[in-house]
Amino acid sequence: MNSKDLWKAALGEIQLNISKANFLTWFKDTFIIEQKGDTVSLGVPSNFAKDWLNNKYHKTILQALNHLDPNIVKVEYIVTEGNSALEKIKKARSSRKKIKEEPILEQQLNFQELTIDPETNLNPRYTFETFIVGSNNELAHAAALAVTENLGSKYNPLFIYGGVGLGKTHLLQAIGNKVKKENKKLKIKYASSEKFIDELVKAIGKQNMDTFKAAFRNVDLLLIDDVQFIAGKDKTQEELFHTFNNLYEKNKQIVFTSDRPPKAIPSIEERLRSRFEGGMIADIGYPDFETRLAILQAKVQAAHVNIDDKILRYIAEVIPKNIRELEGALNRVIARSRLQDTPLTLEESKKILTAIINNMHQFIPLKDVLNKVASFYDLSQEELINHSRKKELVKPRQVAMYLLREELKYSYTNIAEKLGHRDHTTVIHACKKIEMEINKNPIFNQEITLIKEMLYNQ
Amino acid sequence: MKFITLVDNLRRAVNLAERITGKNLTLPVLNNILLATNKNELHILATDLELGIELSVGGKIEKEGQAVIPAKTFAEFLNALTEEKITLEEEKQSLKVQSGNYNINFQGINPEDFPIIPEVKTDKYIEIDKNVFHEAISQVLPSIGYIATKPELNGIYFHLDKDALKLVGTDSFRLAEKIITSENFKTNIKNPLEMIVPLKTMQEVARISQEGPEDMTTIIIYPDINQVQFLFKNNNEIRLVSRLINGNFPEYSSIIPTTSEIKISLIKKDLAEAVRVAGLFCGKINDIKFTIKANQKKLIIEAQDPSRGKSQNSLPLKLMQGGNLEISFNYRFVLDGLNSLKDEEVVISLNKESNPGLFQGGKDNSFVYVLMPIKI
Numbered sequence: 001m002n003s004k005d006l007w008k009a010a011l012g013e014i015q016l017n018i019s020k021a022n023f024l025t026w027f028k029d030t031f032i033i034e035q036k037g038d039t040v041s042l043g044v045p046s047n048f049a050k051d052w053l054n055n056k057y058h059k060t061i062l063q064a065l066n067h068l069d070p071n072i073v074k075v076e077y078i079v080t081e082g083n084s085a086l087e088k089i090k091k092a093r094s095s096r097k098k099i100k101e102e103p104i105l106e107q108q109l110n111f112q113e114l115t116i117d118p119e120t121n122l123n124p125r126y127t128f129e130t131f132i133v134g135s136n137n138e139l140a141h142a143a144a145l146a147v148t149e150n151l152g153s154k155y156n157p158l159f160i161y162g163g164v165g166l167g168k169t170h171l172l173q174a175i176g177n178k179v180k181k182e183n184k185k186l187k188i189k190y191a192s193s194e195k196f197i198d199e200l201v202k203a204i205g206k207q208n209m210d211t212f213k214a215a216f217r218n219v220d221l222l223l224i225d226d227v228q229f230i231a232g233k234d235k236t237q238e239e240l241f242h243t244f245n246n247l248y249e250k251n252k253q254i255v256f257t258s259d260r261p262p263k264a265i266p267s268i269e270e271r272l273r274s275r276f277e278g279g280m281i282a283d284i285g286y287p288d289f290e291t292r293l294a295i296l297q298a299k300v301q302a303a304h305v306n307i308d309d310k311i312l313r314y315i316a317e318v319i320p321k322n323i324r325e326l327e328g329a330l331n332r333v334i335a336r337s338r339l340q341d342t343p344l345t346l347e348e349s350k351k352i353l354t355a356i357i358n359n360m361h362q363f364i365p366l367k368d369v370l371n372k373v374a375s376f377y378d379l380s381q382e383e384l385i386n387h388s389r390k391k392e393l394v395k396p397r398q399v400a401m402y403l404l405r406e407e408l409k410y411s412y413t414n415i416a417e418k419l420g421h422r423d424h425t426t427v428i429h430a431c432k433k434i435e436m437e438i439n440k441n442p443i444f445n446q447e448i449t450l451i452k453e454m455l456y457n458q
Numbered sequence: 459m460k461f462i463t464l465v466d467n468l469r470r471a472v473n474l475a476e477r478i479t480g481k482n483l484t485l486p487v488l489n490n491i492l493l494a495t496n497k498n499e500l501h502i503l504a505t506d507l508e509l510g511i512e513l514s515v516g517g518k519i520e521k522e523g524q525a526v527i528p529a530k531t532f533a534e535f536l537n538a539l540t541e542e543k544i545t546l547e548e549e550k551q552s553l554k555v556q557s558g559n560y561n562i563n564f565q566g567i568n569p570e571d572f573p574i575i576p577e578v579k580t581d582k583y584i585e586i587d588k589n590v591f592h593e594a595i596s597q598v599l600p601s602i603g604y605i606a607t608k609p610e611l612n613g614i615y616f617h618l619d620k621d622a623l624k625l626v627g628t629d630s631f632r633l634a635e636k637i638i639t640s641e642n643f644k645t646n647i648k649n650p651l652e653m654i655v656p657l658k659t660m661q662e663v664a665r666i667s668q669e670g671p672e673d674m675t676t677i678i679i680y681p682d683i684n685q686v687q688f689l690f691k692n693n694n695e696i697r698l699v700s701r702l703i704n705g706n707f708p709e710y711s712s713i714i715p716t717t718s719e720i721k722i723s724l725i726k727k728d729l730a731e732a733v734r735v736a737g738l739f740c741g742k743i744n745d746i747k748f749t750i751k752a753n754q755k756k757l758i759i760e761a762q763d764p765s766r767g768k769s770q771n772s773l774p775l776k777l778m779q780g781g782n783l784e785i786s787f788n789y790r791f792v793l794d795g796l797n798s799l800k801d802e803e804v805v806i807s808l809n810k811e812s813n814p815g816l817f818q819g820g821k822d823n824s825f826v827y828v829l830m831p832i833k834i
């Protein structure tokens with residue numbers, strides 16, 4: 001008989017000898033820690049229970065145990081960690097109460113440091129249940145789910161990429177939270193690449209690389225967010241490469257996110273790039289109208305407010321690209337609707353949102369375009385403008401021309417003038433060429449989208 | 459058992475014990491208190507199985523013995539009583555009470571069924587002046603709430619090292635930290651010590667400090683494994699034994715902002731009044747708005763509610779560093795912080811509208827209050 005069955009049988013006997021109330025109060029959450037020779041160590045939830053059992057029921061307990069196993073002649077009581085019965089009752093009660101308070105709590109900000117699990121760095125807010133699946137993210141979502149079910153064996157590594165505010169971090173953290181929930185023993189580590197760099201720098205400074213290595217290599221699931229930021233940081237890349245190999249060899253799961261596909265990340269080492277591409281690559285695109293509406297409806301429901309569907313449709317229509325902005329706009333409407341007694345009309349919400357929407361069609365100065373294009377391709381602005389015909393300069397220059405024409409609606413002559421006094425036909429040629437390239441090459445298309453995003457999301 | 463004492467002394471002790479008795483539990487014996495003679499005193503015991511209290515009352519013992527009687531009825535009876543003396547006599551599990559012309563009989567239960575309040579067997583102690591300790595815990599207590607998913611936050615975190623005893627509380631929206639420097643207490647504990655004492659226990663310690671006998675000027679804290687004892691000392695003693703909360707208190711120091719873009723200071727009383735008035739007009743989420751006008755050296759406090767109207771007040775600033783800012787707070791949380799500050803002047807350090815605000819006293823730097831804003 002193992003100790004669990006032994007205690008179960010003993011409890012059955014004890015129950016006959018004492019009142020039900022006493023039994024429930026004092027024997028709840030007790031268990032046998034170990035049985036060593038003639039002594040049984042009994043785990044009890046509190047000092048109160050320890051003293052009580054020892055003083056009042058010691059004989060009953062010993063008799064019951066001795067009856068089942070004649071070898072047992074001694075019982076010890078040890079207070080163990082764990083929550084007492086009272087705390088559980090309180091928990092159940094307050095969790096019911098909490099649902100009501102939720103909408104208030106959402107606006108009252110709290111200390112992120114306390115929400116985030118110190119061990120895994122995960123924020124429990126991000127789960128698969130709150131992730132809304134649409135045609136834009138189906139693949140990424142399915143791949144992420146598959147990863148949680150086949151840790152380390154199916155898609156390793158999983159590389160998720162997509163634009164700003166489309167839910168990469170949400171998906172990444174959801175993977176971690178789900179795995180954590182299903183198996184508490186697994187070690188999970190979530191880190192933004194910034195944090196990875198930070199810890200690496202600290203480890204080098206303090207000369208304890210071993211701790212750093214242990215922290216990142218001693219895990220079952222490693223989640224690295226915004227991995228594109230390691231571009232140009234050689235030491236970090238090297239360390240990530242080794243970390244990757246180490247985990248991969250042990251069949252440990254690795255998931256990356258980035259704002260662009262591995263091919264489009266500038267200045268990373270080829271061996272690392274090929275590792276990124278070695279598993280499954282899934283993208284998250286812009287949500288379609290229906291998905292945007294579904295996101296808004298889910299948010300409204302969670303906030304326990306009543307917002308007309310027409311208003312939600314309007315918001316979903318006018319903010320097509322960024323989910324974070326979508327939520328921002330909705331929050332404004334919700335905040336306003338809390339301030340007044342009558343339901344918000346469509347006209348009123350349009351008025352509230354004009355500021356946001358106008359902001360989206362913002363004016364972008366020429367120097368921003370040049371700046372972003374140059375930094376995207378890792379060039380200086382002078383290089384972009386000068387007359388060199390090096391291949392690695394020509395393409396970015398043409399991209400800059402194309403963007404000035406398409407996004408800023410500059411005239412060909414104006415663009416030619418601004419980009420180093422060229423002929424306007426050069427610009428016409430550049431725009432045509434880029435347009436063709438976009439249609440032909442999806443990776444290049446992604447590049448252009450990313451640059452556009454950088455322009456608008458600053 | 460037969461015991462004669464003064465009603466006032468008994469009333470005070472029974473009222474303190476009655477608060478601890480358990481409610482809504484499967485074990486009805488917890489709604490009772492145990493009265494037991496011990497040498498020349500009557501000991502009164504109560505517990506809810508997480509927290510236990512033992513108080514002693516002086517008087518004349520004519521016969522040894524003990525009784526267990528319903529706490530609430532007994533306390534309410536004593537509160538109604540205007541007589542000076544009272545005689546308690548136990549007879550067959552019931553308690554006969556005689557005072558003035560009253561003859562009362564409380565139906566009791568078998569004292570054998572009353573739980574044992576654990577003894578704390580440690581010689582490690584922290585000895586501290588009652589008023590110093592009371593002030594410290596009342597500064598920290600308002601910041602603690604009840605969060606079901608985070609039991610480690612549902613109490614006061616004690617951190618003792620060779621320089622100071624730190625008391626910290628947070629409900630994840632705000633955080634209060636009080637530092638008691640080592641010249642204010644005595645201890646024989648050499649190594650750093652940390653423990654989390656449940657909220658209810660600390661509330662009772664605060665209450666006993668306030669309502670208990672005035673001549674109890676010292677509190678001795680005995681930290682033990684899984685439990686802690688608070689001993690209030692004079693001729694008679696009050697002993698409070700509580701379980702500790704299992705778990706690790708979060709690394710909270712990163713929450714307290716160390717830099718600030720904006721720093722203002724003003725008279726605390728004025729700010730508290732303005733916040734209280736604004737609170738009358740706050741929205742459904744208790745939000746009031748602070749607007750800092752750097753060039754006018756002013757803080758404007760506004761609140762608005764569709765059914766009640768709106769209010770605005772502007773206060774002159776003594777100190778103004780940094781630029782303009784609009785930030786919203788829960789007015790109750792602001793008031794809790796201001797009430798906890800023991801200084802005439804309040805210094806507020808801010809960064810962005812979504813970053814926490816740091817509230818400190820102008821001179822006293824033993825207490826800080828960090829508050830997260832409301833996002834509008």
